[in-house]
Each structure stands twice: as structure tokens, then as C-alpha cells.
Amino acid sequence: MSLPDGSVFAGFTVVRSLGAGGMGEVYLVKHPRLPRSDALKVLPASLSADAEYRRRFEREADAAATLWHQHIVGVHDRGEFDGRLWISMDYVEGSDAGNVLRTQCPGGMPRDQVFAIVTAIADALDYAHSRGLLHRDVKPANILLGAGGPGRGRVMLADFGIARRVDDFDGLTSTNMTLGTPSYAAPEQLLGEALDGRADQYALAATAFQLLTGQPPGGDSTPMVLISKRVSGVVPRLAEFRSDLADLDPVMAIAMARRPADRFPSCADFAAALARGAAPTLPPVVAPAAPAAPTARSSPAAAPMGPVRQPDPPVTARSGLSPTAWALSGIGALLVVALVFVGVVLLRGRDGHSGATTSAEATATSAETPEVPVTSVESTSPETATSLVPTTTRMVLPDADSRGFTTYNGAARCAGADEAAMILRTAQSVVVICRSSVGVLYYLGYRLSDGAKIRLSTVHQSGDGYVAINDPDAAEYHVSSSGLEIVQNGKTLASEPAVESAR
Structure with missing residues (x-):
């Protein structure tokens, strides 16, 4: 049940609603004692009554409260009132990046503005990672832009409400498939595998894709097709939506690589490469060979196994090939459910090289x-x-x-x-x-x-x-x-x- 303007909840006076979603409602409120406004998130009674969720909420709110960074929305307090859990946070006057895209930049933001946003959020994420915390739900709707706009106002990462410690595997995430947003979630997150900061890097890259093009990285794919693409390592191409962004595709291919080991070492490294317009280095595979000669052991008649990424190749824009058409032939409606809820069981047992890579x-x-x-x-x-x-x-x-x-x-x-x-x-x-x-x-x-x-x-x-x-x-x-x-x-x-x- 939504709270009417002027009502009092847990001592906070509701000024107006800021938004609502499946995880609860957010209100602009007046602090009960201090002369300031806060953002108050109130969770649904159904979630508040769930003992497992309550325990996770309390632990994650406590973890988020330890973060103090200029680009992270601060958490002030948490509690329960009238059978509903709540958490109070900084109020950022402005809008979220997703809303700005819809209302002001449907075809994508100017690249300089996107670089400013990505750089700020990357700094925030690396800070959280250095403290052993993950965000796990980076997306445009969780990036708040102050009224001044990128470069002039505040750029803040919100909703660390599903943050958890990197080494937290005590069963609190048994419902991991429901956490995060599939359009931005890394393959290992969709599969319920162990996560580290590179999962947030993947989500930041997916977010950057949408900020630059105005289109979500999964397009209008169904959840089944989207998840299969992610697990298979398919990376969307910016150049298909904006030809002037072709120079950024090699950078995105690294940040959204299927295997975390193939991504940038940190979110800041990704942001820096994006701003330069080309990846500084690619994850090494083998020692580079001289560029216009066949391999030492191969004869001219031997066919190459194929182009292989080298540590320092020249980056060139590609065009002319559309993404592979994905179809899971012979799989009926039951696989839609099986892919999401049974996929973890089917795929988790593979070794480190069993997952497809980009x-x-x-x-x-x-x-x-x-x-x-x-x-x-x-x-x-x-x-x-x-x-x-x-x-x-x-x-x-x-x-x-x-x-x-x-x-x-x-x-x-x-x-x-x-x-x-x-x-x-x-x-x-x-x-x-x-x-x-x-x-x-x-x-x-x-x-x-x-x-x-x-x-x-x-x-x-x-x-x-x-x-x-x-x-x-x-x-x-x-x-x-x-x-x-x-x-x-x-x-x-x-x-x-x-x-x-x-x-």
C-alpha cells in the first residue's frame, strides 16, 4: 500500500512519491529531527515477512552503510515499521539516467557525457570492490544524475540494497537468479556462479551500451534468447546503432567478455579505455608473432586455425556483418522455464574452459x-x-x-x-x-x-x-x-x- 503525501512513517514525513517497483516504493521524506530531506525506500510487506529475505536485507543494508564515496548514494538508517522494512538514503535532486534517456536522449547521449558518467560510476564500483562489496545491479535506473547534469551536477550510484560481501556464499543467495537485471547481468551471475568485481564491470559496460545508443544491450529479445546469448558470449555491437561509435566496439568486447578473466582488471581500466576509444591491450593468449610471416612451425600449405587475439593488435572498426541469428531449434515452451531455473544445475558442473567465450x-x-x-x-x-x-x-x-x-x-x-x-x-x-x-x-x-x-x-x-x-x-x-x-x-x-x- 502506497503512503499518501503528508503521512508519517517511522517518524519520517512523506513529501511525495519518487517511484515504485517490484522491490518497494521510494519516497521523498523529511527527517524527523534534522532539517534535511532523505529518500526513504519501503519494502513490500510480503518481502518483509520473509525471514530469509529479512536477514539478507539487514546484512546488505549494514554493508552498504559502510560505504562513503562521492559517487555512491549514502545509506543513513534502516528499520521496520508497521510490518514493513525500510531504509533511508541520501536524496539526489535530479533524475536517473534511464529516465533521461527516455525523455531527452532516446537515440543515446553524447559520448562525452557517457564517458563522464561511466568514469564516475567505475570509481564508485572500484571503491566498493576494494572494501569487499559488490553492487550486482548496475543499470541506468540506478544511476542518479544531479540537476546540473553530467560534468556539472552529481553522478551517483544508487541502490546498493542487493550488495553483499565478495566471499558471502552462506546460502543467502540461493535465489541468485532473481537478483540483478538480466539485460545487464553478467553470464556468471545468470548462472548462479561465484562473482567478483568483474561482474559489476560487465553490467557497467552493458549500461554504457544503452547510454550510448538508447537501446538496451539485449534489444527486445525474450528472456530465453537474452540469457542464451549472454551465456554463449554474444556481445552487442555499438556500430549497428551508431556508426560513429565503431571505435568503441573492441573495448566493449573486452568488458563484456564471457569469461571474467578476459575482462579489464578493474572498472576504472574499462572507463579509461572507453574514453580513449580503443582497448590499450587485449588479454594475452600466446606470445605475438612477427606481423607478416607464417608461424615458425607451420608450412605455407597449413591452414590457420583462425585469427587469434594478440597482446597489441591495431584496433580497426568492423562493419558489414549483422549479429548471428540465434535460435534454439527443437526446444519447446518448457525450455523457457528450464533455462532459467534449471540452467544453473545443468551448467555449473563444467570446468573453467567449458563456458563459451567471445x-x-x-x-x-x-x-x-x-x-x-x-x-x-x-x-x-x-x-x-x-x-x-x-x-x-x-x-x-x-x-x-x-x-x-x-x-x-x-x-x-x-x-x-x-x-x-x-x-x-x-x-x-x-x-x-x-x-x-x-x-x-x-x-x-x-x-x-x-x-x-x-x-x-x-x-x-x-x-x-x-x-x-x-x-x-x-x-x-x-x-x-x-x-x-x-x-x-x-x-x-x-x-x-x-x-x-x-x-
Whole structure:
């Protein structure tokens, strides 16, 4: 039940309502003793009566009260009145960033204003992380802009009401799937996995995407499609909404990487890279090779396993490719529920490399040989055109089963309980297209010449085969019973006829 203007609640006099949502109502109130105005959040009676939620609320309000930062809305007090929990906070005169987008900047804010907002919020988040606290619900609606506007007024991060300690895993988050907002939540948060400050960095990047384009990072996708994209590592592209923002896409690809280890070390690092317009460095994979030469161990005839991120590549804007169309074929309405509520159980058991990533991984798997760099450049030798002829699509391979190849040290084998949708062997490579427990496809490749591996998370079915996309540089890997072709910007980089394949 909402509180009328002029009423008194827990000693506070209600001036007017500031907003309401599923987690309660917020009012502008007069302090009972001090000559100031506060923002009072009053939780619904249903939540207040929940013993588990009450315990979490009290602990998180106490944690938030320890934060003292110029860009964090301060928490003053908490309590219970008339069967409803409440928390009093600083009142920031102005509006939230989400409302500013809707009413003033539907096509996105000027980039300088967004940089100012992101820098301020990044500083606030890093401060909270240094004190062992996470926010877990960074989004435009929780960023308050003072009446002066960005650069002139206050920029404040609100609602640390779901903050918790980084090492808090005592069961208070058994309902973690309901915490945070899916449009901005990191993949590991959607899966109920352990979180650290890089989950907030992901949400800040998703928020920056909306501030710059006026569009939520998930678009108008259904919850099922949105969650599957996040878990699969799909990163939205700014350039598809504003071509003048193409230089920021490489930065967003890092901050919104599927694996936390592939993101920036801190929120401030992300904000600084965003302001510069390009990522200063990319997470290293292997030692860089000389830029216009083939790898030391590979011959000109060996096909590259694909462009692999290097520590210091030149950043160029990409255009011309739309995002992969995502469809979970054969999955009915029951999967909508299963994906959200059972997905954690199905996916949590995987090892650290089982989740799809936005970048290719390249490592040498043989213990007897040193790591060999895998470059993204094409061979300097002339390419010989190869005609691909389909192989038998139902043949049984002696060293393969329903999860892929049993050889190659497990490098071409689906993770956990995932099953192979297609397996392919050429003279140079082996490839497995895997399908996860929730129907998400991913690509595993292994180069026979030097043991280099690649994993791609953007995969869709095409004809009798599949197409995987290496998002950082838009190289396409066409896999079919005929063989493997790697195409970039319309040019064929490699063509490997199939020796044998199976589906």
C-alpha cells in the first residue's frame, strides 16, 4: 500500500512519491529531527515477512552503510515499521539516467557525457570492490544524475540494497537468479556462479551500451534468447546503432567478455579505455608473432586455425556483418522455464574452459614442444584453390564418440555432458561442433601441425553444416561434410577438404 503525501512513517514525513517497483516504493521524506530531506525506500510487506529475505536485507543494508564515496548514494538508517522494512538514503535532486534517456536522449547521449558518467560510476564500483562489496545491479535506473547534469551536477550510484560481501556464499543467495537485471547481468551471475568485481564491470559496460545508443544491450529479445546469448558470449555491437561509435566496439568486447578473466582488471581500466576509444591491450593468449610471416612451425600449405587475439593488435572498426541469428531449434515452451531455473544445475558442473567465450583460445597442448604463436595473418604463399567434395555424413569414426574425438588430449571434445552435433577431420585440422545441455552451439578446432586450439561461441546452422564466427575480427568458419573453409571479408583464407566426417 502506497503512503499518501503528508503521512508519517517511522517518524519520517512523506513529501511525495519518487517511484515504485517490484522491490518497494521510494519516497521523498523529511527527517524527523534534522532539517534535511532523505529518500526513504519501503519494502513490500510480503518481502518483509520473509525471514530469509529479512536477514539478507539487514546484512546488505549494514554493508552498504559502510560505504562513503562521492559517487555512491549514502545509506543513513534502516528499520521496520508497521510490518514493513525500510531504509533511508541520501536524496539526489535530479533524475536517473534511464529516465533521461527516455525523455531527452532516446537515440543515446553524447559520448562525452557517457564517458563522464561511466568514469564516475567505475570509481564508485572500484571503491566498493576494494572494501569487499559488490553492487550486482548496475543499470541506468540506478544511476542518479544531479540537476546540473553530467560534468556539472552529481553522478551517483544508487541502490546498493542487493550488495553483499565478495566471499558471502552462506546460502543467502540461493535465489541468485532473481537478483540483478538480466539485460545487464553478467553470464556468471545468470548462472548462479561465484562473482567478483568483474561482474559489476560487465553490467557497467552493458549500461554504457544503452547510454550510448538508447537501446538496451539485449534489444527486445525474450528472456530465453537474452540469457542464451549472454551465456554463449554474444556481445552487442555499438556500430549497428551508431556508426560513429565503431571505435568503441573492441573495448566493449573486452568488458563484456564471457569469461571474467578476459575482462579489464578493474572498472576504472574499462572507463579509461572507453574514453580513449580503443582497448590499450587485449588479454594475452600466446606470445605475438612477427606481423607478416607464417608461424615458425607451420608450412605455407597449413591452414590457420583462425585469427587469434594478440597482446597489441591495431584496433580497426568492423562493419558489414549483422549479429548471428540465434535460435534454439527443437526446444519447446518448457525450455523457457528450464533455462532459467534449471540452467544453473545443468551448467555449473563444467570446468573453467567449458563456458563459451567471445575470443579464440590458442595454446600448445603438447608437453614436449614449446608454445608456438598462432598468427592472424594469411600465408604469404599463393593459395591453391581447392574443390570441396562432401564425405559420407553418417560414417563412424574409430576415434570418436557422441562427444567428439577421444584422441588429441581432449582438445576436440565437448565439455561435460555436451554432445557433438558434427565432427570433421581434414588433413590439417579436426573440428567439433558441440551442443550444450540447453541447446547452445559452440565450435572447437584443433590444428594437427602444432596443437593450436580455438573455441568460438557464435555458431549457427547453415544448410547441411554450420558457420562459426570469430567475433573480434569477423572471420567465418564454414564447417560441412565437404570440409572446412575460413572466410574473412569475402576472401577465403583457408580451404581444407574433408577426410572424414560424421553427424
